[in-house]
Amino acid sequence: MSYCLGIDIGSAYSKGVLMDDRELRASYYCLSGGDFRLTADKIKKELLSQADITSKDISRTVATGYGSKMVAFADKEITDISCHSKAISTLFPSVKTIVDFGDLYSKVFLIDGKGNLLNFLLSGKCAGGSARVLKVMAKVLQVNIENLGDLSFKAKKDIEFNTGCAVFAESEVISRVAEGFAKEDLLAAIHKALSAQCYSLAERLGIERDFALTGGGARNKGLIKAMGDLAGMDVHVPDAPHMTAALGAAILADEALKRLEVRGQNFFVDK
Amino acid sequence: MAEEQKKKKKRRTATKAASSIGPMVKDFIVGTNRIRAEGKQKLAFTFIVCHHEEILRAMDVVPIWTENFAGICGAKRDAERFLERAESLGFSRSLCTYALCGIGFDHWREELGEMPPDAPWGGMARPDFMISTGQILCDPRAKWYQASQQYMPDVPIYNMDMPYPLYDRTADHREVLGYYHKYVVKELRGLIDFLEKQTGKKMDYDKLEERVELSDKTWNLIHETYELRSASPCPMGTGDAMNTMVPMCFMMATQETYDFFTGLNKELKEKIAKKEGVIENEKYRLLWGGGLPSWFALTDFNYFNSKGAVFPAETTYRMVTPLDEMDLPETSDPVEHLAWRWLGYWTFWYDKARKRPGSEPDVERLINYIETYDIDGVVMHEAFSCRTWHVGLIWQLHQLAKIYKPIPVLYLGKDGKQETGHRELPSLILESDIIDISSYSEVDTRNRIDAFIETLESVAKDKASVS
Amino acid sequence: MNDKKVKGLSKVENYYQHYGLRAGELNKEGEKVIGYICSFVPVEIITAAGCIPFRIKGDVHEPITKGDNLMETIVCPLVRSYFDLCLKGRYDFLSGIVIPHACDSMVRGYSAWNYSLDLPYSYFLNIPSVVKESSFEFFNAELNNYRRGLERFVGKEISDDDIAGAIRLHNNNREKAKALYEFTKPEVPLISGTELRKVLAVGLSLPISESNQLFDEVLTEIKERKASPGKKGPRILIDGACIDNYSIMEIVEGLEADVVTDTVCTGTRDYWPEADTGIDPIDALAIRYLDKINCPKTYRENRPGTFEGDIADRFGDIGARAEEFNVDGAILLVYKFCDPFGFEVPARKAYYESVGIPLLCLESEYSAGTIGQLKTRIQAFLEMIG
Structure with a gap:
């Protein structure tokens, strides 16, 4: 043993x-x-x-x-x-590009076929873009974090949401709720904003096939779908990404x- | 604070020369306060890398490098109270923190009529006048003294314009150099007029000529000395260079600086002969490819060293280029020469960049240093408060990766077979600030460094398996 | 799309909602459109070259994504938005771009612009940061170099007469803009601040002759107006850098106040100063862009030798505008990471105090989400002065 x-x-x-x-x-x-x-x-x-x-x-x-x-x-x-x-x-084994949705940062890394690290990038301090924003949203909207993704699929309307930064996103979401926007629509917008930011980070490093998501944020189906749509390819996600x-x-x-x-x-x- | 200072262990330097810098800076700051008290010489607030030191020295004007003082506050981890003061005056904390620190300090000193309590190394003396220049790359320089003047309106400013042509891949910069030179010469002559008025003395042009000759000689000496760092193992890293920048940037055109670099040159040659490196087991050679350091976290360089990484070169504070490679027009007028040297320095990489498609002067310099110093990876620092030196870094790395792929690697191809290819050098951008410590997290920085070292490790493994 | 029947403010609304629509059409017809950022680019020479100057506009509603791949987030958010939109192809009708030496964000980002857009024509215009005899001499040479670059691009000479002609057209445009501002002078303004700024913004996206025609149409339309959109509330001056989105004006005007004037780019900073006629046209442009445009980027010596005298010199146009438009209060909007404006906020505050105009200072992130959050502070300010 x-x-x-x-x-x-x-x-x-x-x-x-x-x-x-x-x-x-x-x-x-x-x-x-x-x-x-x-x-x-x-x-x-x-x-x-x-x-x-x-x-x-x-x-x-x-x-x-x-x-x-x-x-x-x-x-x-x-x-x-x-x-x-x-x-x-x-x-x-076929994965070359990985996006890790962490609580503090999102990270993107390129690996060779043997699991060796070739290059990496972390989301910037000012740009935000970490999975913490999802936690904050779950709290503000009083939704179980596990259900965020599913709820976002029920969105009916495209609404604009700007910041991927947790601090600003919180106040932005509060004011949107006050304006009477539906939870589902807001969640879809947040997922879109966050995935756009992370995808952009991955683009900076250069996306090589195949593509995998990991980290706690990758338990969220909404994010997985949004990233897959942006990349135009299937994404691999482990059963327990966290x-x-x-x-x-x-x-x-x-x-x-x-x-x-x-x-x-x-x-x-x-x- | 003072107690903490005493307890703080001195950062280890590789060279004796670098370790002698601390007292040199302290003497310098204390000296300006003595001069203030004696009142015999004039003190000028001013900025480094303006090619005007020779003029100041020849006129016996003593410069107070305000950025240097802010750096000292940062290194002593005592900038926060001055930054807070500036913030309370209405300045945003997103602005250049050197300037905020300086303005906060000036305001405090003017309010008290004496130095703020426990001012670092006795504090920054009140100037007789201020000489600023935004060049074409630093807005805070153009605004800082104007903002400080609100709190000391009797202190006059001479703002000189020192532009140089930006790189244009479709045109030869020599076509426009003529009118740039004419302008810079007029600005420098304007400075001499201003100083003559302020000091009541006439410029002694023979003295100026001597100073210019001395600094030209020093330029070449520094270049030659820094090239010695390409040896393996590397005898001096960027950590030390953040000390030896002091004579280069703050004491140019003095015999003391020439002697300092003569000593450093000798020390490095001895180390090379003895194969004495910064670290015993040198595994990775890194280029500090952009960004001013976090002055409060210079020990990060030692942390890199502890992981087997050394920095044989940096682009930061490498404020000299070899004069014999600059093709400067001959002139017997020292002011004209200073202006040519200024333009020659900023356009130094232009011709080389033009020859490599997709290259730019900043990228070209990275490539040249990577080859000269046998570099394995590039590290940069993005200081949030300074756009001057920290905007364009991402683009430079992007462009570098695009046009320069020196690492042979084996890929696992589609059908499972191995394929050979080339990759870019790994790179790392650290994020923090020059002196605002609230932007810094040691854990986070060191985690990033660890990950970067692991990247270098696996790249080295891959590379080894190819050859 | 260029429907001849759609006129005046409805045309403005259409071109504002689809900013660049007309320039895109003209490009399809074979015209060359030259994009530029900031008020420091002498558009007269672009017009003289037979091209269309097009002011690149940001978009607070478009989150910055692609731009962040190549430009640090410590760049001013407005410039980041410009860059991001260009990368995303919003202005894909541009044949060239001119970026002036106005601030570090523009200077240090130039390589990224130049390479990633890779347009047939691209120029960095070096503008002195001080106003002296020697700087006019330099600027004159630099303007001629800029002119020669454009000549090479269009393949024909740009004569002094061409430039003088363009100066007349652009001056004409500025006079019409001033006439539009006249409508905000009555106690109940005939044109709202939001409307006016949309007109002015759209004016910078059209060939100068079309811009002049549009301004004429709007002038006629407003003159005939029966109902006024004004509020008879506190009269507000907006101060700051380039404010090309109107969320702030909308918030203010939604709170029963009137934005009657400004000292911002794409506002009076841009539209007030005219280029002199009857002198060498290049000299006239050098004077307009170096001396007449009052931007913190340009250093002016403190001649009076006192702080009070200095701020009266530097910010006198604010007081002049406030008096002319009978202003009750001002809002200074400064972008985060903007060093040129940021470093003179305390001096500006002191100036407002010296002339007795209540002032609200706001730091903006240039994003629709965060602008909304400024509402409470604006409301409190308006209640205070109202």
């Missing part, structure tokens, strides 16, 4: 994936909260109990995400960009472990 743990401490949610020789054994996610160190411990504990193993059984841990430096028990930190790339290229980085971290941990084993240094990793 060689258990590998991938743990992704994001700015909003944290996720963990436990694998045994490339087989998924447990997964878990929760709000990141204020203390990343505690959150990391909590996730680990939860995964261990799900798989019914102890800490000693874990051969290698890779931490990723915004708060990866706070995961005290990790053997290595790797950025979420590399972790997403690894997981996506494992799941969908877990992708944690999965990639676990895969990278597994790969490193195997490399180390080949070098005959297994004892070193096992401690």
Whole structure:
């Protein structure tokens, strides 16, 4: 048995994936909260109990995400960009361009056929364009975030919505609600604005086929459809897009472990 | 604040020369305050890279580089209170933060009639006059002193226009250089008239000639010294260059600066002979391809170093070009020469760019540096408050990627077979500001750097498997 | 589409809603349309070359997407909007473009414009930032270089007489614009601020002779007007850079106030100064564009040596306009990231105070969504002065 743990401490949610020789054994996610160190411990504990193993059984841990430096028990930190790339290229080997809808930023990266990162871009600070805007909208419109996408499909009217930035979008949406616009129409407009912004970011890097979406925002069907329409091609989306980085971290941990084993240094990793 | 300062560890530099800069700047600021108190020399607020230092030095006028002072406030992480003051006066925080910091400081000093409490290094002295120039690339320079004058209306301004022709791929810039030169010469002569009136002294043209010769000599020396950084391992990085820019930009046309670069030249040669690099195990050579640094976060360069990356070159503050490659018209008049050198500097890359389809002077310079310094990736910084140096960066990277693909890679083709191709260099744009620390997140910046290093790593892997 | 029966304000409305419609038609007929941004481009020389000067207009309703791929978001939002629309093909009838040295956003973005539009003609006009004898000499040479570039593009000489003729036409246009402003002078204005600015904007999208004809039609129409759209509310002056969308005017006029005058580009900053006649035409243009257009971009020496004297010199046209149009209050609209205007906001405020005109300062992001949010502040301001 060689258990590998991938743990992704994001700015909003944290996720963990436990694998045994490339087989998924447990997964878990929760709000990141204020203390990343505690959150990391909590996730680990939860995964261990799900798989019914102890800490000693874990051969290698890779931490990723915004708060990866706070995961005290990790053997290595790797950025979420590399972790997403690894997981996506494992799941969908033909993918070259990935858009990650994160809470803090949207990111676009290009990978080669082997999951190696070739170039990347993050949404700008001023331009906004992160998935946080969806969360804000769900709150303002009092809609369950899971239903945002479906609701947006019911839009009847095209309305104008300008900002992809969460701060401005909030006040813009509030004033639109006051003007009597329908929820569905507003949501469709927001999805359109956000996807236009992210697609534009991807264009800046140059979109190469195939195209995949990942990150928490990629759970939203409205966004997936809008991005697909803009790209004029099918998009690949993992079943649990919010877990992708944690999965990639676990895969990278597994790969490193195997490399180390080949070098005959297994004892070193096992401690 | 003062306590914190003492505790703050000094940033590690690679060269001895760079580590000697801190005290040099401090002496400089303290010196201007002493001169103010003594009242024997005239003090002028002014800006760097205007090719007028020789005139100031020859007239014995002491420049106060207001951008430098704002940078010091930023580096000491003590700019916020001056920025806030400017904001309370009605200036938007989206404007140039150097200028906001300076205006906020001036307002405070004028209001108190003395230096604001705990002013960094004794504070920025009140000037006798202000010399500004917007050139054709910096609106805040043209507006800053005018705005400060609201709080010190008795301090006169000389605003000189220093245009140069923008690159036009369809025309030879030499066709218009004549009238540009004529104008710049008149503006520089206007400066001399202004200074003669303000100081009550006449310009000594022999002295001016000496200063011009000295700085020309220094230009060549700096160029030659910086080229030494192309050695492998690289003996001096951009982190150090953000120190050595001080004599280059603030003390040109002085013997001290010539001596400084003579020393640096010698130090670098010794390091190269001993194969002593900025870092022990140099993995990636990066180009700082655009943008002023975040003065409060220069340790980011050390962070790059800790990841095996070093910056042998930067376009920022490389304010000299080799004179013998500039083809300047001969003239015995030092003012005419200054104007030719000014135009020669700004048009330096024009001919080279014209030869490469799709290139532009800024892009051409990147390509030349990438080749000269054997570069693996380009890093830029977009400071939100400064349009002068930070607009056009995205376009430059876009154009660079389009016309310059130096990395051989193997692709997985459609049928699963491997194909060879070429890719552009990886690049990274950091986002923050020159001195507004509220725009900066260390975690975020370092996450981006980490991802960039991982990109370089996988590109290197791919590249290796090709060859 | 150029229906001869549609006249005056209905023609304006059509051309405003479909900005560039007429220029597109003329381009199809073989005319060359030269786009430009900002008030600093001497349009007279474009007209003299036999081309149509076309002022590129932004669109607050169009989110900026493509433009952000090539231009930083720290560029002023107005310039970003211009660039984004051009990239999206909104003005695909242009044969050329002229960008002046007016601000960093324009200068530093020039390469991106030049390469991504890749038009047959493209010129960067270098304008001095100071007003001195030496700068006139330089500007004169630069204007002649601009003229020669256009000559090469159209393949014919542009004579002094051609330019003098164009100057007369454009001056004529400015006189008609001033006559339109006269209608805002009565206690209840005969033309609304929103209407007037649409007319003025559309005027900059047409060949000068058509623009003159349109202004004449509007002048006749307003003269015959029975019902006035004015409100008899507080009389407002709008100050700032280029304001080419009328959301602000609509908000003000929706709150029972009247926008009676302005000191903005595409308003009186542009339409008031005429080029001198009877002197060398290039000299006349140099004087108009360097000295007569009062933009913060151009530095003028503080001759009086006092702050009060300096602001009276720099901002005197605001006071003059306020007096002429009997203004009750002013709204200064400055774009985020606009250094030339941003750095003189406190001085402008001090000037308004010195002449006793109440002032509301607003920072704009140039996006329909955010303009709406300014409404509350405008309302409070109007209540205060009303």
